[in-house]
Amino acid sequence: MKKLIPILVFALAFTSMSAQTESEKSTKEDYNKWSVELxxxxxxxxxxxxxxxFTSTPSPYVADLGVRYMFNNKFxxxxxxxxxxxxGQNSSKDFDTKYYRVDLQAVANLGRIMSFETWTKTIGLLGHAGFGLAQLEDQNSAWKxxxxxxxxxxxxxxKLSDRIALTGDFTTILNASQDGTFDAATTRTSRGFSGILFNGTVGLTVYLGKNVKHADWIIDNESRLDGIDAKIAAIENKMLDSDKDGVADYLDEEANTPAGTMVDTKGRSIDKNNNNVPDETEAYILKNYGSTTNNSPLLTNNELIKxxxxxxxxxxYFDFNKSTPTNVSTEGTDFMLTYLRNNPTATIDIVGHADEIGRSAYNDKLSNARANNVKNTLVKANVDASRLNVxxxxxxxxxxIDSENARRLVRRVTFRVK
Structure with missing residues (x-):
């Protein structure tokens, strides 16, 4: 405590200058400064x-009420x-005195000065020192x-919340020009700082103001650091490769590419004939299943093909408002023809689709026409019509609906093996 006193005296002298300097550095004060302490x-x-x-050790009672204003988050x-x-307690001679004081103190937020925020955001430490006036009264006489x-x-x-903090305080008081003893039994000729009193209290601090946080818990550059942390987190998230295609998510225009599919630099499945089937998948299917040889490895794996x-x-696929397939999408019909020939007992649904442009009733008819067009092609290739359901x-x-590229993908006929 003796070492702490000179430090706090220095803090008192330094408070005004430091508070002014900190205020000049701060461009926006978005924290509360006032508090009431009991x-x-x-x-x-x-x-x-x-x-x-003598009194007991320790002896009751102490009460303290204070109002504090912070210039910034440190002083x-x-x-x-x-x-x-x-x-008087136990074997002491009987006495009853009261001590009243009023003080003005400088406060240093030691928790911020010593960067407590690096290891905790709920524990703080304040130092305080100052001067005041006091009066000692004897309750058994008129002596003061x-x-x-x-x-x-x-x-x-x-810190219990943004509005309340639990406190525990230890304070040393030195009285100057104290004429009488604390028990009011005698007077003294020596004056100066002769009286020594120790106080230990527990209490609450209530923070006042319209802002969320109080200066006690404001960290220097907190908002800037939070912003940097958010940016770093966003970059880390963007650098993830969720579909494992070798292209980071922030560059990946096709977020759910099937594992192992070859993609371009933007994470899109390579599909040169624009039939919405990745070339790698399509080539594998056509090579292994499109063959009519008995040694085709996929002939024995109909569940995969299905x-x-x-x-x-x-x-x-179909162009806008057309029921005739595009030239590049006829391979889909050829594939289904091969499948039906290799699986003579299989039946399929031929499902026609349309985009949202136009009236719903018209689009229903258009989707039906597209499905029937594919059915007719398969029937002409000697597939029994009873195996085909439109x-x-x-x-x-x-x-x-506003994306032409997206609408192009839904103007199609798909198949469902039953």
């Missing part, structure tokens, strides 16, 4: 005490009123002793 606890008057007079001022009660005082202490903080067909990997699915509303 605490109570125990005390121990050390000296002067007359012979035969402030506090005005407070204190009350102490002194009474007026004096000056110097006090210094430390206050631990536990899942590919039902998953929409095989499709026939379904008019009408408008596909799963894509952005």
């Amino acid at each position: 605490a109570g606890g125990f005390n121990k008057p050390q000296r002067p005490m007359a012979s035969g007079y 402030g001022l506090k005005a407070d009123f204190g009350y102490n009660s002194f009474q 002793d007026r004096m000056g005082n110097f006090m210094a202490g430390v206050t631990g903080q536990i 899942s590919l067909i039902n998953g929409g990997y095989v499709a026939v 379904i008019a699915a009408g408008e596909d509303t799963s894509v952005d």
Whole structure:
């Protein structure tokens, strides 16, 4: 405590200059500065005490009420009123005195100065020191002793919320020009800083103001650092490769590319014939299943082929307002023809789709015409019509109606193996 007192005295002298400097650096004060502090606890008057007079260790009671204003998140001022009660205990001679004081103190937010935020955001530490006036009164007589005082202490903080903090304080008070003893039994000829009193209290601090946080808990450049952290997190998220295609998410225009599919620099499946089936997948299917040889490895894996067909990997595409397939999408019909020939008992649904442009009733008819066009092609290739069921699915509303590229993908016929 003796070492702390010079430090806090220096902080008092330095407060005004530091507060001004910090205010000039701050361009926006978005934190509260005022607070009210209420605490109570125990005390121990050390000296002067007359012979035969003493209190318990510690002894009740202490009450303290203060109002604090912070210039910034490190320095402030506090005005407070204190009350102490002194009474003889056990074998002490009986006495009853009261001690009243009012002080103005400089406050240093030691938690911010020592960067507590690097390891905690709920524990704080304040240092305070200042001067004031006090009066000691004897309750058994009219005797009063007026004096000056110097006090210094430390206050631990536990943040309960943005509005309330739990505090624990230890303070040393030195009385100047104290004529009588704390027990009011005798007077003294030596004056100066002869009186020593220790106070220990527990209390609450209530933060006032319209902002969310108080200066006690504001970290220098907190918003800037939070912004940097957010940017770093965003960059890290963008650098992820969710579909494992070798292209980071922030560059990937096709977020759910099937594993192992070859993609371009923008993460799009390579599809040179624009039939919405990745070339790698399409080549594998056509090479292994399109063959009519008995040693084709996929002839014995119809479940895989069925899942590919039902998953929409095989499709026939159409231009806007047309029921005749585009030239590049006839391979879809050829593939289904091969499948039906190699699986003579299989039946399929031929599902026609249209985009959202135009009236719904017209699009229903258009989707039906597209499905029938594909059916007729298969029938002409000697597939029994009873194996082919036409379904008019009408408008596909799963894509952005304002995107031409998206609408092109839903003007199609898909297949469903039953």
